[in-house]
Amino acid sequence: MPSIKTSKKRVRDFEWSHQSPSTGKTSGLCPGYVIDHAKALKHSGADDPSNMQWQTKEAAKAKDKWE
Numbered sequence: 001m002p003s004i005k006t007s008k009k010r011v012r013d014f015e016w017s018h019q020s021p022s023t024g025k026t027s028g029l030c031p032g033y034v035i036d037h038a039k040a041l042k043h044s045g046a047d048d049p050s051n052m053q054w055q056t057k058e059a060a061k062a063k064d065k066w067e
Contacts (some may be wrong), residue, residue: 004041004042004047006037006041006047007036007047010047010048010049010052011035011052012027013049014035014049014052015035017049018049018052018054020033020054021033026035030054032057033054033055033056033057034054034055034056034060035045035052035053035054035055036050036052036053036054036055036060036063037052038051038052038053039051040067043067054059060067
């Protein structure tokens with residue numbers, strides 16, 4: 001199955017409206033966290049900030065195993 005790409009603009013929109021849990025900033029690096037789609041794109045999730053969330057890297061690895 002081909003990879004589904006996330007829009008960089010949508011990710012920036014998410015960052016601007018959701019502060020980094022580790023730095024409190026709305027741009028730049030967020031150590032220990034990744035931006036995750038709550039409902040995966042490959043499962044018809046929207047590539048939209050409303051479907052994105054901050055997730056720890058450990059939780060993201062675990063979720064990727066069953067997604």
